[in-house]
Amino acid sequence: AQSVTQLGSHVSVSEGALVLLRCNYSSSVPPYLFWYVQYPNQGLQLLLKYTSAATLVKGINGFEAEFKKSETSFHLTKPSAHMSDAAEYFCAVSDRGGTSYGKLTFGQGTILTVHP
Amino acid sequence: DADVTQTPRNRITKTGKRIMLECSQTKGHDRMYWYRQDPGLGLRLIYYSFDVKDINKGEISDGYSVSRQAQAKFSLSLESAIPNQTALYFCATSDPGLASDTQYFGPGTRLTVL
Numbered sequence: 001a002q003s004v005t006q007l008g009s010h011v012s013v014s015e016g017a018l019v020l021l022r023c024n025y026s027s028s029v030p031p032y033l034f035w036y037v038q039y040p041n042q043g044l045q046l047l048l049k050y051t052s053a054a055t056l057v058k059g060i061n062g063f064e065a066e067f068k069k070s071e072t073s074f075h076l077t078k079p080s081a082h083m084s085d086a087a088e089y090f091c092a093v094s095d096r097g098g099t100s101y102g103k104l105t106f107g108q109g110t111i112l113t114v115h116p
Numbered sequence: 117d118a119d120v121t122q123t124p125r126n127r128i129t130k131t132g133k134r135i136m137l138e139c140s141q142t143k144g145h146d147r148m149y150w151y152r153q154d155p156g157l158g159l160r161l162i163y164y165s166f167d168v169k170d171i172n173k174g175e176i177s178d179g180y181s182v183s184r185q186a187q188a189k190f191s192l193s194l195e196s197a198i199p200n201q202t203a204l205y206f207c208a209t210s211d212p213g214l215a216s217d218t219q220y221f222g223p224g225t226r227l228t229v230l
Contacts, residue, residue: 009156034218043120043206043221044159090158094217102147102166102210102217103174106158 002027002093006107013114019063019078021110023091026072032094033074034104035065039087047089050074061085086114119143120222122207128228129197137192137225139207147212148190149219150174150182153204162205165190166212197229 007022025031032051036044048059055067061084065076074091088111095103120141129135139148146167151159151174161174163182171182179201183191194201204226208219 006158032217036221043223044208046218046220049218102212102219103149103161103164104159104219106151106160108156108158 002031002095002105004091004093004105004107006089006091006110008110009108010111010113013081013112015083015114015116016080019076019081019085019112021076021089021091021112023065023074023076023107024072025074025091025093027093027096029096032096033065033067034092034094035059035063035074035076036090036092037087038090038109044090047076081112081114083114083116086112088112120207120209120220122205122222122225124225125223126226128230130230131198133197135194135197135227137205137207137227139190139192139222141188141207141209141220141222143209143211143220144187145209145211145220146187147210147217148184149208149210150180150190150192151206151208152176152201153206153224159206162192194227194229197227199229202227202229 003026005024034049035047048057050067058064063078091107092104123138149164150162165184181193207222210217210219
């Protein structure tokens, strides 16, 4: 069975500071990995995804994530935080095995706060 | 217009009532999913459907049922609502033809059971 752990339920940064949101996964097969963002009172929006091509994945709004197989990690980063980045972020792993191919397992979420 | 819509957006109901949440999509995707979101628990899969004739239980299906009326419509029912079903519910769709099978989410339904 696959699983995702997001380290830190809340992360707080200053505007202009580096954003680092941590995600570790467990999967029995090479994974597809996703980061989604949820702004207040909205649904989930795809930020970026890893599908076994380049290990450094660039997404929308200046975010990127690096797939590290040896560390089973897929951490999300942004060099300079903006107030508009305040949201909840979810890491997810896709089931690529058998009849349940395509199911997502989500982490618990990390709420990012950006202060002036 | 939004690709994935959910109705209602907000609903308050009483314990024991039957309630249906509806999801419609215009993306032409075969696969549809229902999740619930609770603070600190992320999203958990309730049911999923890979085509009109295929319905599968997710990790937390007890107390819920679904109906896939057409490729574009997937409804979630609570036969007898209870307070711990108070949550934010999301519908999602995906296309198995895409290698990554990315899921696209609706805006959510906030359900409160009193």
